[in-house]
Amino acid sequence: MNKIIYLDAAASSLKPESVIKVQQDFLQNHYANAGRGICARSIYVDKTIAQSRKKVAEFIKTNPENIVFTSGTTDGINRIVNIIRGSDGFVGRPKVMVSDLDHHSARMPWEEAVNRGEIRFSLCPLDSEFNIDYSKIEKTDILVITAMSNVLGAPQDVKKIIEHARKLNKNVITIADAAQYVANLPIDVSDWDADFICFSGHKIGADTGVGIMYIKEPARWYPDKFGGGMVAKISGSLDNNDSKWTLESAPMVFEAGTLPITQIVGLPFAIDELQKHNDKQKLIKYLHTELSKIERIKILTKPDSHILTFVVNDMHCMDFGTLMGANGVCLRVGSMCASWIHKILGYNGTIRISVGQRNTMEEMKEVVKIIKKILEK
Ligand SMILES: Cc1ncc(COP(=O)(O)O)c(C=O)c1O
Structure with missing residues (x-):
C-alpha cells in the first residue's frame, strides 16, 4: 500500500509527535488519578491538569475558572442543555434559535428539548452565501451559533450575531459551537462574549475524549453532573438520607468523576502545534x-x-x-x-x-x- x-x-x-510522546511518558511514568490523592504522583497530576487548563484559558483568552473539561463538543452541548434546564432556564418555555449550518450535535440536543415541550423552536435565516444573517435574527431566549460549518468552512461573525441578539433581548443565552472554528482561527472569548463555547480536543491535534466547555459566568449555573470531585464537603445526618452538600467552586463543580487525564496532559502540546x-x-x-x-x-x-x-x-x-x-x-x-x-x-x-x-x-x-x-x- x-x-x-x-x-x-x-x-x-x-496527532503531533509531541502529543503522542507526552501521553506515553505520562502513562508509563507519572500516571495517577487527579484531585484525589496526596502522594507525589497525585500532586504532579493535579499540577499538570492545572497547567493544561491555564494553557487552554490563554489559548481562548480567558481565565482557568471558565474552562471546564468535557469529552468533546457533543458532550458540551448536551451538557449545556442540561445545565440550563437544571438552572430553571426552561421555565416559561423559552425560545431557542438555531440555524441550518448546525452539526447534528449542535442542534439535536435542543430539538430533543423542543420535542419534550420544554422550549420553543425558531430558525435563524441564512443569507444568499449561506452565512447566518444576523440582521434577520428575531428576539430569542437562547441562541445557538455554529461558528464555522463543517460543510462550508466559512467563519461566522459570532460577535455581531451576539451583539444583535442582545439588542433584542439583553438576557439571551448564547452558545457557540466552535468545533471547526477553533481548528482554523484564533478565538478571543471576550470579543465574542458568548455565554458558552464548546470545542473538541481531537479536532485540534489532541487525543479523543477531551473537550472544552467555556462558561462565561460559572457561578450563575447549577451543575448537571453530581459525584466525586465536584463536592467540597458532605455534612448533615449521613445515616438519614438528609446529607447537606457544599459544592466546589468552578470549574471543579462542573467536573464530577474522573477526568480524561491522559488526554488533558496532551492537550497543551496540541495547542502549541496548532499555533505554529x-x-x-x-x-x-x-x-x-x-x-x-x-x-x-x-x-x-x-x-x-x-x-x-x-x-x-x-x-x-x-x-x-x-x-x-x-x-x-x-x-x-x-x-x-x-x-x-x-x-x-x-x-x-x-x-x-x-x-x-x-x-x-x-x-x-x-x-x-x-x-x-x-x-x-
Ligand atoms: C461543527 C461541529 N460541531 C460539532 C461536532 C461534534 O464534535 P464531536 O464529535 O467531537 O463531539 C463536529 C464534528 O464533526 C462539528 O464539525
Missing part, C-alpha cells in the same frame, strides 16, 4: 484552483474557506470516496452530520477535503493527479 494521504482533519486530526505557522489555507486554495478546472467537479465552498467541499457530476459521493480510498486518500463523503445545510444545498451528500498541520503541497499535487485519473476514466 502506498503512503496514505489524510485529508480528514475536520473529522479528526492526526502553517499553510493549511494555502493548500485548500491550491486545491480550489486546480479542482475548479475539472469540468465534472462543482465546488460548493469559497476559495478562502477553511475546507473544500464539492460534488462530482454523474458520480455518487460514496463511489468517489471509495475510489479515493482505494488510491490511498482519506476524505469525508456523505451528509457529514449536517443534514440541514445539505437539504438547502440540494444534495444528499457531498465530498469534503480538510487539511491538518502535517499536510504538504506535494500531497495536494498528488491528490489532484489522483482525482484527474479517477474522473478521466
Whole structure:
C-alpha cells in the first residue's frame, strides 16, 4: 500500500509527535488519578491538569475558572442543555434559535428539548452565501451559533450575531459551537462574549475524549453532573438520607468523576502545534484552483474557506470516496452530520477535503493527479 494521504482533519486530526510522546511518558511514568490523592504522583497530576487548563484559558483568552473539561463538543452541548434546564432556564418555555449550518450535535440536543415541550423552536435565516444573517435574527431566549460549518468552512461573525441578539433581548443565552472554528482561527472569548463555547480536543491535534466547555459566568449555573470531585464537603445526618452538600467552586463543580487525564496532559502540546505557522489555507486554495478546472467537479465552498467541499457530476459521493480510498486518500463523503445545510444545498451528500498541520503541497499535487485519473476514466 502506498503512503496514505489524510485529508480528514475536520473529522479528526492526526496527532503531533509531541502529543503522542507526552501521553506515553505520562502513562508509563507519572500516571495517577487527579484531585484525589496526596502522594507525589497525585500532586504532579493535579499540577499538570492545572497547567493544561491555564494553557487552554490563554489559548481562548480567558481565565482557568471558565474552562471546564468535557469529552468533546457533543458532550458540551448536551451538557449545556442540561445545565440550563437544571438552572430553571426552561421555565416559561423559552425560545431557542438555531440555524441550518448546525452539526447534528449542535442542534439535536435542543430539538430533543423542543420535542419534550420544554422550549420553543425558531430558525435563524441564512443569507444568499449561506452565512447566518444576523440582521434577520428575531428576539430569542437562547441562541445557538455554529461558528464555522463543517460543510462550508466559512467563519461566522459570532460577535455581531451576539451583539444583535442582545439588542433584542439583553438576557439571551448564547452558545457557540466552535468545533471547526477553533481548528482554523484564533478565538478571543471576550470579543465574542458568548455565554458558552464548546470545542473538541481531537479536532485540534489532541487525543479523543477531551473537550472544552467555556462558561462565561460559572457561578450563575447549577451543575448537571453530581459525584466525586465536584463536592467540597458532605455534612448533615449521613445515616438519614438528609446529607447537606457544599459544592466546589468552578470549574471543579462542573467536573464530577474522573477526568480524561491522559488526554488533558496532551492537550497543551496540541495547542502549541496548532499555533505554529502553517499553510493549511494555502493548500485548500491550491486545491480550489486546480479542482475548479475539472469540468465534472462543482465546488460548493469559497476559495478562502477553511475546507473544500464539492460534488462530482454523474458520480455518487460514496463511489468517489471509495475510489479515493482505494488510491490511498482519506476524505469525508456523505451528509457529514449536517443534514440541514445539505437539504438547502440540494444534495444528499457531498465530498469534503480538510487539511491538518502535517499536510504538504506535494500531497495536494498528488491528490489532484489522483482525482484527474479517477474522473478521466
Ligand atoms: C461543527 C461541529 N460541531 C460539532 C461536532 C461534534 O464534535 P464531536 O464529535 O467531537 O463531539 C463536529 C464534528 O464533526 C462539528 O464539525
